[in-house]
Amino acid sequence: MTALAKKVYLELPAPDEADFAAGRERVLGALDQKNVHLTLRALQELYPTLPDAHYRVTVTLCPAECGWDLIRVEPGDTHDALYGAALDIGSTNLAIELLHLPSGRVLSHRECTNAQTAMGTNILDRIFAVKEDRKNLARLQRLVLDDVCALLDACLLEAGLQPDDIAAMCVGGNTTMIHFFLGCDPWLVFQKPYAPAFFNPGIQPAAALGLDLRCNILCLPAVANYLGGDITAGLLMTDMDTREDAAIFLDIGTNGELALGCRDYLLVGAGAAGPALEGGVSKSGMRAEPGAVCRVRIDERNELHVQTIDDLPPEGICGSGIVDLIAEGYLAGWLNGDGTLNMGASEHIRMVWEAESHANIPAIVYASRAGKQLYFTQNDIAEFIRCKAAAHTMVATLLDASGVTPGQIGAFYLSGGFGTHLNLESAITIGMYPDLPREKFRILGNSSLAGAKQVLLDAENLARIRHFVQSATYVQFGEIDTFLENMRAAQFLPHTNASLYPSVKKRK
């Protein structure tokens, strides 16, 4: 494994009257690497560092677009003190990890909410904010850069390091987030024919972003507008480029991004799933934050049990709670295959007043707080089933397109917060994931951060990324005639074709 950045310890001959090569030329001549450029700061460091250290120095090499930037000259042998920062810029959350590159050790880890959410929780709101007023582009960039600085400062403090110690930075993020990060207008990410400013922004110096770092920043390249560097990073965490049988990668949230492939081919696709999967539709839906109902169980005595994040009094329900609620409700007979509620099946099923439709409608009252009922309505259920049907259909479409049957799938990688915190059994029960042997599912967590980290730790991953980007065939779901029809068929628990879900059939 060769880390993305390098430190090279040099024992240079001191100059004398026969050999008066200057410092820069002396250093460059001693390096194996070609195309090395000394940055101005490194140039400024040569004196007095070189003579003071008796010409025994360690130089830091950070990859640049073409060749290497030599970004630092330190006295003595510090080659083991080589650090990098992995960053995931999500539309909702940011995460950063400071790494000791030779060992792969994580020195510190920090996360925060993306401050851009103040200008729109939905990514499209932010894109439109820039469309309406171009000044918002600088504002959105400033928000994310300030977040990154704060996270970085906290990580550096915890690790006892300085900004100068970061030898390279690698970033995963979707195409829009990387556009904002770099101060580029992402309008064409959203606008047909979806040819934005870049899929690969190249390697940029951190200083160009105003960051107080010596290193360059490598933002992982996108495959297509909705298949960003976060997904490329995620694919690094799979073995899809080497395995013989096919695997599926799925990152599902408000949008779904997915890939199906093996060493011979790679199909990719992306589409809207809908905010319902992240708790964004129901009046009591919420993000997976403390107080959110995240687990729901209906026991054999038909009693409802809920669990909240951090065991706080319930404030609403998040995606994983909803998936449980619908799966358990379906298995317990509270709701039918088409999602309709059975009024008599539990006292939790009641009529509630819905202001928008000026009507009482059926709902599951899953909790109450301070006398106030928390419920999930018939309409919420319908909306949610549409979302899960979209997720199902995207997977089914890639399977169709590749001619692979579910039984031939060797591994099903689940990426992202939703995929990680979800109860797998519930997700299969409602028909969101295919009914595969459970051991084939692999939970990746934040694979955008993990992939960025892998690139830092092993530069060989750059070749894998190039392979993924070059070999990917983009399946446009909108152009598949049967897509909507298939989606309608999937709007059933678990599916109108029950034979696709033998394990669910067995439990029902």
Place this chain on the structure above:
Amino acid sequence: MTALAKKVYLELPAPDEADFAAGRERVLGALDQKNVHLTLRALQELYPTLPDAHYRVTVTLCPAECGWDLIRVEPGDTHDALYGAALDIGSTNLAIELLHLPSGRVLSHRECTNAQTAMGTNILDRIFAVKEDRKNLARLQRLVLDDVCALLDACLLEAGLQPDDIAAMCVGGNTTMIHFFLGCDPWLVFQKPYAPAFFNPGIQPAAALGLDLRCNILCLPAVANYLGGDITAGLLMTDMDTREDAAIFLDIGTNGELALGCRDYLLVGAGAAGPALEGGVSKSGMRAEPGAVCRVRIDERNELHVQTIDDLPPEGICGSGIVDLIAEGYLAGWLNGDGTLNMGASEHIRMVWEAESHANIPAIVYASRAGKQLYFTQNDIAEFIRCKAAAHTMVATLLDASGVTPGQIGAFYLSGGFGTHLNLESAITIGMYPDLPREKFRILGNSSLAGAKQVLLDAENLARIRHFVQSATYVQFGEIDTFLENMRAAQFLPHTNASLYPSVKKRK
């Protein structure tokens, strides 16, 4: 001729559903150049420039250390609007020229005194100021950067251009000046064994210096500590790399830098001449500024005539005036071959009180102002003759080292302010230059600025520079046993060996 920077007009296909390559990838794919890096500012410009201009854009390519930086994306075809800035950073003066690269036209030209002179007119004073207090390094850099900004602003204003319009900048300057410009401590320029931070600083982005320019800055490389980028630039203005017979290049001032060569070899050397050549010794000596006596003539009636710069009342005498004074005085018999004054030869020769030696000493009173005498003393003459002897001996030493006789010299290039403004006949009369046929002398003026300009206009000159740097053999005058002896022999007007100066002998 291919200019150092390029503009390329691109008529790109607009993206459609079959071809949704992103903007950056679309631009890079259309360029012939490999290793092109889009700077962050160019990346940010892709949208909305690309669609607004219907994908017909002009991109600016500026050479980087490895490959090219694509620094700008403009709508439409602007390939002819390609500009560059040539800069000469002298220890006394700065000069800048704004050029239209396709035509070579000079759009504007500005000069100023190097503000660093406030921290020491002598370059060594500035080097020592940094040695004493490292904070002075930032101060000295700030002074020269502020000068450059002011000159650039004035040039841009006159030419009606913006900072963004500058596609490349090329800088000539001695090793110390380039160190200060880049914020690098030049101590080792002065300190044995003369291996400073760099001879070639590589190509640096202007932004790293805090300059509000998109382009990169190429500082011409030095051959050795005292043979800086100003001299490399000067050599570009000669034909020493192609001619069959030998030529000499001489840049003389307080220090002398010189080269002797032809297409087969190149000898270079440098040494102190002494401040006397620039009017820096005599109490009435001054730089070549308005009011300085710059021409002196003694007519056939033994009468003295002086001319001042801008015809202002005389304030002192500058180098070219001194050379005239001594040459004319020698020819008129006011002073002897050994430099001693003949008291009776003119009423201008009088005894004057010299405070330092508490004595009256002979002097030439060459002018007076407001009743105050301006004079050049016997001691000033002796000091000046030592300096001219140093200049003579440096040339003679390179001739010796190469085995070339003065008669075999095909061209004698004179560079720098002193060499340009000097009366050639007077300089030969006093024995500072060899007694060659006058048509062999070529006055180059500010060849540091001119060479920087040539690199901007024709990138082929980069290969010539590499050739000069690689082929140069550095002659260390301090290591030549006979150097001091030869210098003593040259401390005579024109020389102890009068046969070296047949044309002077004839006039005397």
